[in-house]
Amino acid sequence: MTSKNDTLFARAQVSTPGGVNSPVRAFRSVGGTPRFITRAEGPYFWDADDKRYIDYIGSWGPAIVGHAHPAVIKAVQDAAVRGLSFGAPTEAEIEMAEEICRILPSVEQVRLVSSGTEAAMSALRLARGATGRDKIIKFEGCYHGHADSMLVKAGSGLLTFGNPTSAGVPEDFAKHTLVLDYNNAQQLEDTFAKLGNEIACVIVEPVAGNMNLVRATPEFLQTMRRLCTQHGAVLIFDEVMCGFRVGLGGAQKLYGITPDLTVMGKVIGGGMPVAAFGGRKDLMKFLAPLGPVYQAGTLSGNPVAVAAGMSTLKLIQQPGFYETLTAQTSKLVQGLSTAAKDAGVTFCGDSVGGMFGLYFAERVPGSYAEIMAGNKEKFNVFFHAMLDLGVYLAPSAFEAGFVSAAHDDSVINATVEAARKAFVSVR
Numbered sequence: 124m125t126s127k128n129d130t131l132f133a134r135a136q137v138s139t140p141g142g143v144n145s146p147v148r149a150f151r152s153v154g155g156t157p158r159f160i161t162r163a164e165g166p167y168f169w170d171a172d173d174k175r176y177i178d179y180i181g182s183w184g185p186a187i188v189g190h191a192h193p194a195v196i197k198a199v200q201d202a203a204v205r206g207l208s209f210g211a212p213t214e215a216e217i218e219m220a221e222e223i224c225r226i227l228p229s230v231e232q233v234r235l236v237s238s239g240t241e242a243a244m245s246a247l248r249l250a251r252g253a254t255g256r257d258k259i260i261k262f263e264g265c266y267h268g269h270a271d272s273m274l275v276k277a278g279s280g281l282l283t284f285g286n287p288t289s290a291g292v293p294e295d296f297a298k299h300t301l302v303l304d305y306n307n308a309q310q311l312e313d314t315f316a317k318l319g320n321e322i323a324c325v326i327v328e329p330v331a332g333n334m335n336l337v338r339a340t341p342e343f344l345q346t347m348r349r350l351c352t353q354h355g356a357v358l359i360f361d362e363v364m365c366g367f368r369v370g371l372g373g374a375q376k377l378y379g380i381t382p383d384l385t386v387m388g389k390v391i392g393g394g395m396p397v398a399a400f401g402g403r404k405d406l407m408k409f410l411a412p413l414g415p416v417y418q419a420g421t422l423s424g425n426p427v428a429v430a431a432g433m434s435t436l437k438l439i440q441q442p443g444f445y446e447t448l449t450a451q452t453s454k455l456v457q458g459l460s461t462a463a464k465d466a467g468v469t470f471c472g473d474s475v476g477g478m479f480g481l482y483f484a485e486r487v488p489g490s491y492a493e494i495m496a497g498n499k500e501k502f503n504v505f506f507h508a509m510l511d512l513g514v515y516l517a518p519s520a521f522e523a524g525f526v527s528a529a530h531d532d533s534v535i536n537a538t539v540e541a542a543r544k545a546f547v548s549v550r
């Protein structure tokens with residue numbers, strides 16, 4: 124019997140490059156046919172064959188209250204009947220900005236955009252415009268969207284400038300991006316000692332989730348904060364993934380570090396296209412129409428998207444929301460670890476709030492190099508075994524996973540039961 128997913132994938136590849144609108148969806152890393160999703164509810168989604176999966180990607184983060192939450196759907200429906208887009212300001216945008224500023228004390232002013240890529244790109248331009256400097260620092264393994272300056276990997280030696288990771292990115296752009304090792308405070312010190320007065324900003328995922336989950340060490344982030352302040356560089360926390368995910372106040376609250384700018388996305392749109400960047404007022408005033416740094420968007424602050432985002436922001440502020448989310452996520456990681464141990468598989472897991480990492484390794488990795496040393500083949504076998512058993516993990520060993528408020532004990536237990544079977548095939 125051929126699967127409808129196979130038929131759809133073949134058809135999709137005719138009209139769309141690779142059959143998908145974002146590369147990781149194509150299952151290239153794990154092999155096999157991507158599942159075409161028809162609907163989602165709570166912790167589940169269903170594919171074209173009407174097979175149900177427990178979903179651990181949650182749209183890569185946004186679905187934190189569970190899919191199709193009635194309050195979010197109602198807010199979207201109510202907004203939609205009033206019109207889809209105006210290209211003129213609305214009161215709902217003020218409410219959303221006020222809410223974000225209230226939740227994140229480091230954010231005095233915020234601008235809404237439509238994707239994390241756009242938010243990160245705009246924050247970089249703002250940092251460059253405000254400092255009058257060109258060079259930026261990012262870290263290997265962190266993802267900040269697909270703007271030219273960010274698709275860069277480390278050059279051949281320390282303090283050499285980066286090389287493009289994508290065709291179409293001019294080396295003339297990449298040369299302004301310095302790529303350093305995540306969690307290497309000494310390297311950061313050395314770089315600032317040499318080039319401090321040329322650096323516009325440091326951008327970092329303060330809890331990394333785009334090379335699988337890797338926590339920053341407090342020392343690494345503290346050093347970064349100190350060096351940026353000393354050298355007049357802008358510290359940008361890219362909290363598109365970890366913001367409103369590791370806890371209500373994001374990684375900045377968790378670590379007690381105040382960035383100059385914060386990039387947001389994913390959860391704040393509740394499944395609709397809302398992202399944002401914000402921070403110190405004296406930096407934000409450089410943005411048009413007040414200042415010389417240009418930034419704009421036809422659909423920025425879209426009323427339907429903002430309605431989804433606002434209702435999500437309200438739901439995550441219910442008492443105990445993050446306590447429960449954190450507990451359920453660590454229950455999952457504990458359960459999977461025990462199942463792996465019982466099956467004799469080398470495995471460990473980690474979680475921060477509602478995001479988690481699974482590693483076919485002895486120890487939880489603390490760097491990009493340690494992540495790359497993990498066993499990708501074992502992950503791929505495990506991924507497919509879990510998929511067959513109705514559990515949808517991120518289709519790559521280099522992505523974090525996400526739990527939602529709808530993942531109750533029965534869902535977690537069902538996942539662990541599936542994993543007991545799946546780990547046997549990994550041995």
Ligand SMILES: *Cc1c(COP(=O)(O)O)cnc(C)c1O
Nearest residue numbers: 238239240266267268361363364
């Ligand atoms: C997802 C992500 C982005 C990009 O957001 P898009 O909405 O996919 O453009 C940027 N930074 C981080 C940390 C992300 O996880």
